[in-house]
Amino acid sequence: MCLRRHAAHLIAGCFAAVLLAAGGAAAEQDNWPAVVAEARGQTVYFNAWGGDLTINRYLQWAADRLREDHGVELRHVKVTDIAEAVARVRAERAAGRDDNGSIDLLWINGENFAALQSAGLLHGPWVSEVPNASYVDWEGNPTTLIDGTIATDGFELPWGTAALTLFFDKSQVSLPPTNPATLLRWIGDHPGRFSYPQPPAFLGSAFLKQLLLLLVDDSGHLQQPAGDDFGKVTEPLWAWLNQAHPHMWRRGRLFPLSGPAQRDLLAVGELDWMLSYNPSEASRAIRNGDLHDGIGAMHFAGGALANSHFIAIPYNSSATAGARVVANFLLSPEAQARKADEQHWGDPSVLDIDKLDTDDQQAFSALQIGTATPPAAKRYLPEPHPSWTTALEQAWLERYVR
Amino acid sequence: MKPLQLDKVVLSVDGAALFEPLSFSVLPGTVTSLLGPSGSGKSSLLAYLCGILPPAITASGAIRIGDENLGRLPTEKRRLGLLFQDPLLFPHLDVAGNLLFGLSRGGSRAERRRRVDEALASVGLGGFADRDPATLSGGQQARVALLRVLLAEPRALLLDEPFSSLDDDNRERVRKLVFDEAHRRELPTLLVTHDEQDVVAAGGAVINLSGPNADKKE
Amino acid sequence: MLRRPAIVILVAVSAVPTIAGLAAALWFGLDAGAFSRVLGTPGVGLSIASSIWSGSIATVISLMLAHLAVGLAVSGGWRTRLNALTLPLLAMPHLAVGIGLALLLAPSGVLMRLLSPWATGFELPPDWLTVQDPAALSLIAGLVLKETCFLIMALMAALAQVPSARLQLQAQTLGYGPLKSWLTAVAPLLQQQIRLPLAAVLVFGISNVELAIPLGPGLPPTFSVLLWRWFTDANPLIHSQAYAGTLLLLLATAATVVAAMTVSNLARYVLRSSVQGGRRHSDDRFAQGVIKATLILLWTVGVLAIVAIVLRSVSGAWRFPALLPAGDWLSRWNDVLPTAGNTAAITVALATATALVGLALVLPAAEQCRHDARTRATVGAWLFLPLLVPQMTFLFGVQVLLVRMNIDGTFVAVLWSHLLFALPYLWGLLAPARAAIDPRYRQVAATLGAPPSRAWLTVTLPLLARSGLLALALAFSVSIALYLPTLFAGAGRFATAATEAAAAAGSGNLRLASVHALLLAVLPLIAFAGAYASGSWLFRHRQGVPR
Known part of the structure; x- marks a missing residue:
């Protein structure tokens, strides 16, 4: 293997x-x-x-x-x-x-x-x-x-x-969708309420990598530099995004520019989700008054980037x-x-x-752990080779900047 | 006081002389009137005497107070008092501030202020020291302007139609005041004017400026 | 001109870095490979098109509004009120306006909260593209808000050069209404006078990032925002792309300006033939009402934008549709103050230095051409140069030169870059003010025995004080608002309200951006209020001092 x-x-x-x-x-x-x-x-x-x-x-x-x-x-x-x-x-x-x-x-x-x-x-x-x-x-x-x-x-x-963590508004998300397929279904059922930071913002690229790691058959392959098979390997990712975008925030024609931008949008009620590499981000934000109470957190069941x-x-x-x-x-x-x-x-x-x-x-x-901090992820997925990141960002731009 | 003397003074624009060479002297305590159509260069002559001639006009000839040649001195060292048609009181200073600006150096602060107050009282403006010049009438402004010149202790007085912007009543009073002061202080005085009454009141020599270019300029 | 060193120094301070920067940009930016990569970027055509579109449309709308406003205000006798209405908006930096508008107009913004849920029924914000829309309408709105005020001020200044009242009266006696008289007899002359400011507006509209970051379209962004992102990319290939891109930006801007000149000549021709048609209609009341309403709308939007900034700066969690943020406002202020304090100190120091050094450069030069209107105009045109070139193009060249000279990131470098943009305004205000002082005051002072230096200090300077204070406030405000110069010359070491606000807005973090935007909005207002108040206080008993 x-x-x-x-x-x-x-x-x-x-x-x-x-x-x-x-x-x-x-x-x-x-x-x-x-x-x-x-x-x-x-x-x-x-x-x-x-x-x-x-x-x-x-x-x-x-x-x-x-x-x-x-x-x-x-x-x-x-x-x-x-x-x-x-x-x-x-x-x-x-x-x-x-x-x-x-x-x-x-x-x-x-x-x-x-x-x-x-x-x-x-x-x-x-x-x-x-x-x-x-x-x-x-x-x-x-x-x-x-x-x-x-x-x-x-x-x-x-x-x-850091481990990529997804936070959500518990009043809108009753059962956290912990794999790409269920997340896609949730997005379809709740138009305009999900988004991710716009690649190449690093959380946006992270989201692409996380999805890719979960959607490919052989995630070990991603540790090698990206090659001619990039298109074939990443095909499931684009299929997922193509289905999700029309139901996402602003119909996928505009994306939050960064993680904090997405948190801002969650805080004012435009989105039900945000992403962070920091598992305690939401708890901390709630304590600071930057987010409202009632935020939940999850890692993907297949492992967290x-x-x-x-x-x-x-x-x-x-x-x-x-x-x-x-x-x-x-x-x-x-x-x-x-x-x-x-x-x-x-x-x-x-x-x-x-x-x-x-x-x-x-x-x-003695440190106190907040209510919106998830338990440690059950599996950690190492980052793909950097060449994948660059290629993913470029391919994303070519597909979705129109 | 010493006489003001002009010796072969010529002003020219672009090489063309405005008038024939001019030589005369003004004795202490007398008022010489300078008449001429506008453009004849009579105001420019006063500017030349003070050293504030615009660069477009060139000049030659000597000007003297007694034996001292003024030609090389900067304006502020010539000590010639100039009164314009407008009083031109400094708008950012009060009446006393304007007079203190003119008052020649020396004396303690209190002493200087006392001299200013006395001067104001002498022309019927006692108590006006703290006023904003913009709130004074035309006649009052003219009197303050005269005081400002006199307090600087000039060696001669140059008047550039200083009465023409005043109404009839004030004109007579201010004119009398100026000429009386000029006599009392024995100042040689040169008056540029249009007004025949000014000439009569001045009572001194009259010089008519009508140079080669006078007609064209009109 | 060469015999007047202060003028030479002033022009050199501005023109040398601008021209050197442009030359350096051309030298380092000309790279065929980079050009082809720029052109191969996804969406680049759309990006350039949306820059030109938004800049041009905004300029046309602003120009029309400004002409109508000035014409109606002068003939309707509310010129002073127009001044009072536009000055606060003019003083507000573009970045603050952009951030404020974004906070106001977003689906979860203050405007929608005012109406929800009682009028709209929305419990969740609607998923509308009101801000950062692909057609750039929100960006155009922001530009119009700012540039209308700028052009109104430019027209007001130009009024002094034109016998407007007599011309208008003449047309009116021929039976034309006041507005038509204005537009046919006075406006064309004014238009000639404001060609440079108008070109600056167009150039800024096309090449700005200050409004395009918070308000411009997202996928793709305007070309200047795209370049701005490239400049901050790690990949050197992309970096060289940014260099080449700035030349493309220059080209696009120049082409648009040339096109605009052609169109404006055409417009003049059309206007002339409409005059020759001889049609008259004399009732302006409808136009008066419409333009007043529009101006009041702009002003209200500006005020609401500040309100939105204030609300967002003290809010954390602020779920739609609550109108006021939840929680303890005061404690949120405490959060913000220490961070803002430091930034404010640097911002104010830089702005103060800019204003004082700028004044020191401009005053002697204004002195040397007080009798010479033609030199004043020539100097003014030279000083305008930095406003007529896209900032990014020559600033990138300036940055390369600064790095070579090893003085990038120094206070002096940043100060100099700020001067480039403050000097045209200082000159525009002070040179005419100096020339307007009656020269006979100086002559009186001299005949009373005051040598030139004393006469200048005790007579000229006090008479210039009011304009000088206003000029200081203006230069101060210009410096406060500058973003790209601080970024490029400051090596990222100078954290001003503008750089912080732009960085936060650039990553879409409007909450953080609003904290700095508030500072951005407030500092110029304080400066202007201070200048007016101290001017009035100094000369409270002196009616004759020029304003």
Whole structure:
């Protein structure tokens, strides 16, 4: 079976990476005090998606703490899409600005990581130098080491893990349709009440990938680069979409532009559904008053699309020490617990709780879980090879932009 | 005070002279009247004396106060008092502010203010110090404008039809006031006018400007 | 001109980066492969067509409304009221108008909530394409709302150059009604005067993202929004596509402007023959009523848009059809304030610097051509250049140059980019105001012994104060509203109300967008109110100071 062969390959890769990380770690972390000293007084421009007030506030908290504790000035450069930042690094490379780049830290994963890594535009490997990296659940969570089928090789540090979750208004959806066929039936029965973010918005592309993974016979095939058989493999996906679109919001002639846009539409009553990679998104939104009560959540029974998100340092950053200190802080049990706290962000931690000391474990177990947060997905489906994402987005545009 | 002297003064536009070379002198305390049709260059002559001639007009000839040649001095150093047809009180300053602007340097703030108040009282405008100039009548504005010039302690007075915008009553009163002050302070005074009555009241020499171009300009 | 350094500096500050940016855009954008990829993009033809369509239609409607409004207001004696009506809308940035209209007109928007369910019966919002409709009607509505006000102001300024009252009277004595007199005798002359502003309106209509992001069609978006997305894509192939695309945008804009000039000549011909027909009808009351109603409608929509922004900025969960958001409004404000505070500080700092530096550049130049109307017009035309080119085209070139010089993302770079757009307005206001000051005041001051510097400070400057304050407020507002310049020159490091609002609206997050849109809408109003109030207060007892 392709799937099993792939899993074996994946796990072997992980172990190799773990061993590598553990081996070099002890020596490199000896230099840490020097890094911390060098970082003092540096300003770190952190290019991260800025479309969410709560996340922005979390980063503001981190900036305050970093200023107090380490004398590092963290500036959150809010981008609409991290691809903007990737483009900027490339532009600087093209312009020959090989040091003193405008970006010091990136919130990144998937194709954007692949793009920078393959062009040699990332600083590193540096992950093993960061003391708090030793708490990461490298062994239990393979997505911390393999980012969209590409090994991270110590060039990016996992920051959080995500599983594609569907949220719905319980007053409109009595029985959650947990497979593509039942979802399609629900859409037909409730015209104008379902939509998904417009690809290439990343949640929109994720929805396409999730459906594809569930609709193809052999999902292992999707781990290989997309080839000539793209049309044939993706045929069931287009069939599904062609049937769904006429019954969707605005009859499929307009789509929400992003996840938060879709949440907005759920909040004002235009839609009954929203998507998120963050299982606690709805609970957190309800607590903040951004969503009304009575939201339910589900993963597809066939498995939830999952990935980790990372932070990386561009090759031309002039504040790599500061960037590493920021990264270390963001991975500290304190910062990770606050990040997992639905009152502050509600993004599941990448740390292995068992590796922490008792106090820190306490902090995690004290977190309150909201009513709209689903139990952990029963199966995680790894991301297809990035080439599928690009091809899916292109094919979607060609089909539905008229 | 010293006489105001003009020596072979010619103004020209595009190389054409506006009038024959002009030489005369105005003695202290006397008023010389300058007559001529519009376009004859009489207002421009005053502008030349003050150093504010528009660039389109070129000039030659000497102007002196006593022995001092004014030609090279910037306007603000010539110390010639000029009264336009309109009072041109600064609209953003009150009456006192306008007079303080004119008042020559020196003296404490209180002292300067006292001199301004006295000057106002001397022309029947006591208590007008804090008024907005825009609320004054034409005659009142003309009197303030005269005071402003006199407080600057000029060495000569140049009058560019200053009475023509006033009604008959005011014209006579303001004219008398101006000429009386010119006599009292022994100022050589040059008056540009259209009005025969002005010339009669001035009582001094009369110069008629009718140059080679006068007819064309009319 | 060369003997007057302040004028040379002023024009250079504006024209050098604009022309250099354009040249750089041509240099880096000309790439046959990229062009063919642009043309191969799904829906690109429709995208370009919808840009040209929305920009042109909006310009035509705005121009007609503006002419009618000014003509009727001047002959109907409500010119001051027209000013008061248009200024607040003019001060409101395009982005705020766009976001506000989206929040107002959406099926779940404030308008539908006002009517539901009592009048419409809707318990759930209807699935209608009222905003972001494929025909771009909502985008056109937004453009008309803004550009009508802009053109009204341009016409009002042009009135000073034309003996309008005498011309109109002359036509009226020949038996034509006041409106027809205006349209036949005065409007054509005004039209000649506002050619540059009109071209700017057309260029902006075709190439803007500020209104097209929240209001424009979705599949495909207008061409400028498509380019904007490409600029922010990771793929370098797509990036070069964006470069090439800006040249296509330039071409489309230029072609439309040329076509518009041809059409307007044609219109003048038609108008002339209609005059020669000699038909007269003298009753304007119906037209007066219609145009007043239209203006009041525009104004009401503008106010409601602000109301919608306010409501959305304090609402989280806000299920249709509730008219007011649920929950604790004050606590929602507390949520918003810290984030908005930082942004507001940067926005205000940038806008203040723009206004002050702009004033420092414009005042000496205005001084140097106070007697020279022709130079004033020439300088004005040069300063207008950045408004006559699609922003994206030359700003992308400017960005490349800034990166090469290693000064992108600096305050100075952003400030400079803002000056490009503030200077034409500063000049338009201050140069005529300076020229209108009676030169004899300076001469009086000189004969009273004041040297030139003192005369300028104590006489000229106070007489210019009112216009100067207004010009400061205007430049401040222009800077507040700028989005693309901040984005391109700021390397994404400057989070202003406009960049935040555009980023949020760009990802469709209208709740977040409304927070920043509120800031966008309020800051210019405060600036104008402040300028008027301080001007009136300074000269409260001085009737003669020019307004």
